[in-house]
Amino acid sequence: MKEVKVCLIGSGRAGMVHAHNYxxxxxxxxxIAVCDPMEETAKSAAKELGIELYYTDYREVLKNEEINAVYIVTPTKYHKEIAVAAAAAKKHIFCEKPMAMNEEECDEMIKAAEEHQVKLQIGFMRRFDESFQEAKAMIAEGEIGDIVLVKSHSRGPSKPKEWMYDIKKSNGPLAEVSSHDIDTVRWFAESELKSVYAIGGNFRNKEIKEQYPDFYDNVIMTGEFENGIHACVEGAQYVQYGYDARVEILGTKGVICLGDIHEKKILTCTPNHELKRPTTRSWKFLFKDAYLAEDRSFIRSILDDTEVECSGLDGKMAVRIVKAGNESIVEKKIVTL
Structure with missing residues (x-):
């Protein structure tokens, strides 16, 4: 294979970031193609990308022998169904986070990819960010001593979509917002979490409290890894002040801080002694280069027949931790994994 021909399944915001890279x-x-159940959306996405081929049913995508790989960027509840079918059709699979609704679905996806000998990569793009890669190397070199604590938070400005309010359908902000943070702390700690404790609350979407009493738009989860390193994950939706994703890695001899809340370097000083500097508005800006790096990595793994850099197991572990965190919120107790 000299060229990998890709189809995007789910042409929303994240999907189109990947699509434009291609x-x-x-x-x-x-x-060479896009797929979305809404025909106008699919047609519009194809026009934006400068291609002609679009579908409204992913099953039709899988019949096209010209397509070598698919990007699954749909609501989480559809990931397993599409991935298993894609594997059977011998299509390589890139699946955005969260990988699936539960561990059993993750296992089905992993098994299908292995059986049909196709690649399965999960979309934790932060691993591919240049500063994250540099921090990983610094830790390996012992620059901050032994790791004591990894803290990661993501706060998004957008109001949750209707389907996100139902925890049974979305698995909550721990899945939709904090999956990246969960993967981040696990990646830097190089261990598995053995216990977690989480608390959540609905502070910014109180109008839906009666209809969705379990929904939370703010969450804090602490945990301990098997190797003794501590973890702290914080997530928030509808913060409105901007997109805010930062990491702190505390060692015995120093600390590494990743991320910047500011989108631009410009700083304005006004006559009334105020300082103004614009905040980052979107994850698309903050991790633009990381998305491109992970897309290139996925293609290299296909062409060189090498292991993907973010596997189905990585996706499954994040899903496991989300489930434990949600259980901890409801039962108000430490949950052992």
Whole structure:
């Protein structure tokens, strides 16, 4: 195979970030089709990408022998169904986070990819961020001593979509917002969490409290890894002040801080002695280069027949931790994994 031909399944915001990368920025790969159940959305996405082929049913995508790989960027509840079918059709799979609704679905996806000998990569793009990679190397070199604590938080400005309020359908902000943070702390700690304790509350969407009493838009989860390292994950939705994703890695001899809340370097000083600096508005800006790096990595794994850099097991572990965190919130107790 000299060129990987890709189809995007689910042409929302995250999907289109990947799709645009495949219009000339990923060597030896290009996007040739998009799929979305809403025909106007699919048609509009295809036009934006400068391609002609679009589908409204993913099953039709899988019949196209010209397509080598699919990007699954749909609501989580559809991931397993599409991934298993794609594997059976011999299509390589990139699946955005969260990987699936539960561990059993993750296992089905992993098994299908192994049986049909296709790649399965999960979309934890922060691992591919240049500063994250540099921090990983610094830790390996012992620059801050032994790791004591890894803290990661994500706060988004957007109001949750209707389906997100139902924890049974979305698995809550721990899944939708904090999956990246969960993978981040696990990646830096190089261990598995053995216990977690989480608390959550609905502070910014109180109008839906009666209809969705279990929904929380703010969550804090602490935990301990098997190797003794401590973890802290914090997530928030509808913060409105901007997109805010930062990490702190505390060692015995120092600390590493990742992320910047400011989108631009400009700082304004006004006559009334106020300082103004714009905040980051979107994850699309903050992790633009990381998305491109993970897309290139996925294609290399296909062409070179090497292991993906973010596996189905990585996705499954995050799903496991989300479930434990949600259980902890409801039962108000420490949960052992």
């Amino acid at each position: 219009t000339g920025s990923v060597p030896n790969a290009r996007i």
